[in-house]
Amino acid sequence: MGTFRIEGGHQLTGEITPQGAKNEALQILCAVLLTPEKVTINNIPDIVDVNKLIDLLEDLGVKIQKKGPGSYTFKADDVNLDYLQSDQFKQDGRGLRGSIMLVGPLLSRFGKGYIPKPGGDKIGRRRLDTHFEGFIKLGATFRYNREEYFYGVEAKKLVGTYMLLDEASVTGTANIVMAAVLAEGKTTIYNAACEPYLQQLCKMLVRMGAKISGIGSNLLHIEGVDSLGGTEHTMLPDMIEIGSWIGLAAMTKSELTIKNVSWDDLGQIPLAFEKLGITVERQNDDIHIPRHDKGYQVQNYIDGSILTIADAPWPGLTPDLLSILLVVATQAKGEVVIHQKMFESRLFFVDKLLDMGAKIILCDPHRATVIGHNFQSTLKATVMTSPDIRAGVSLLIAALSARGTSTIHNIEQIDRGYENIDGRLRAIGAKIDRV
Known part of the structure; x- marks a missing residue:
């Protein structure tokens, strides 16, 4: 069983190109x-x-x-x-x-x-x-x-x-x-x-x-x-990987450019991150995420009620990104409900985030309420195991933002969906080793 060792808390910079879908x-x-x-x-x-x-x-x-x-x-x-x-x-x-x-x-x-x-x-x-x-x-x-x-x-x-x-x-x-x-x-x-x-x-x-x-x-x-x-x-570029890099940039307060994203095929993805207060800039067919030094604030509904982000069939939001949006919400200013309609076990990885100090209430197998830290309290490094592809990358993003050195086991799950992820992360400044 492979392992990633991640030294978190470092800002990243540069360009990253998504793999094929x-x-x-x-x-x-x-x-x-x-x-x-x-x-x-x-x-x-x-x-x-x-x-x-x-x-x-x-x-x-x-x-x-x-x-x-x-x-x-x-x-x-x-x-x-x-x-x-x-x-x-x-x-x-x-x-x-x-x-x-x-x-x-x-x-x-x-x-x-x-x-x-x-x-x-x-x-x-x-x-x-x-x-x-x-x-x-x-x-x-x-x-x-x-x-x-x-x-x-x-x-x-x-x-x-x-x-x-x-x-x-x-x-x-x-x-x-x-x-x-x-x-x-x-x-x-x-x-x-x-x-x-x-x-x-x-x-x-x-x-x-x-x-x-x-x-x-x-x-x-x-x-x-x-x-x-x-x-x-x-092949088109992988929209889930594109969303992963947007979330990574926000959580680590990094400035990243995601190249050749095929904007017209991204649907709700940029909007979902913008609802969490993240600036997503279009530059030709690239996405530029500026450094969020002052954090990012959740946009409530116009009547003031708490924001809910839910998956839906296309052109709704893909369920594969909800795990990443949930992790990103842990450092937002404000609260958000993540509603995973399609799969009843996909939110169970939040116990690892709770160990890292996140404020999350798992309402039932399909819904979690996240109370963001607004970067007033950083996540803490820990040892964890990747349960599936998307949760694994979400935990990796959490580890890269956390203070200290985290360990993620069962990284074969991450390798199932992400090409040479550790090498590409090191190229933009991440401290990550494959053990």
Whole structure:
């Protein structure tokens, strides 16, 4: 189990460039299975979860060539479907949440797709019903081996249909879209997710020859085609990492410039930090965070009531940033309620922040009230363990702002989502060592 040792209390300065988007990469990489032709993908983040998926594709028989940092070509012209029934696949697929999105393209192109129950973050229940209900509506037969926790769908032919999703699941929508692009006839998906990364997937599929309309809305229309061709695709920057750097700059009273953020795809993220009183300046396609020497003050609602920051489906605020916003609020002037609607275990990491001296009331598994210190009292260094990717980075930000030397164990969770995070932090002045 890896460990970070962090000497906190130092101001940082300089520029930092966000990696390619993790959540986009997991969708896009699965889509290479939809064609036997070559697909080139750029700006792929070098992180554990993405590298696991690339290894899975290679084990499936996909020919992979690395062209340069973050740039690969994929050719799925000789896929080994027998691997899907192997014990090795049942083991490898279980360790990666994003492996569920292999099922849609496999079902669409080869008539069958299998997956072990995926693992991932310990942040609460993450249902797969939306995925499989969509496949069933397209004509697939579903089966589940309870002893091995092994899912399967099979179909001689997928046929387009109308479906109203029970939730606007991003991975569920992506999976169903990838299944529908080669189905016979027209598929309509209502209550579809419309996040920028899902839009990126749809635009890539269109370049491959798919017929998709309504991209960017919650109503998608897909006309099935006989086959798809190759293409080239470049990932967006990771919006969660961008939010992490905004929070880091505020908590450490640092002046940072975040490069090439794709402003138009950030949605509510800048506004959420501005509600906490943080100055977020747009400079062309960069974000500049000036030094907040006098701190930052929470903006209450216009009637004076306490601010609530909650997650919601796009274009609402992504749930992946609530952990970071919560940490940033611990040093704000004022109070804020953080409402994590989607996952019932994601706020349980606040016990570590309480150990550091933060003032937080955990109201229930979904809500926490944060009373900010206004930097009148700094957080204290401590020893902690990262429970998941986003909580891990939130604790890292807390440690970088705290007085003294903190230790964070289980940093493999952080490495799952952040590329060379310690090296990039050292480049802007952070005192962090990987033990």
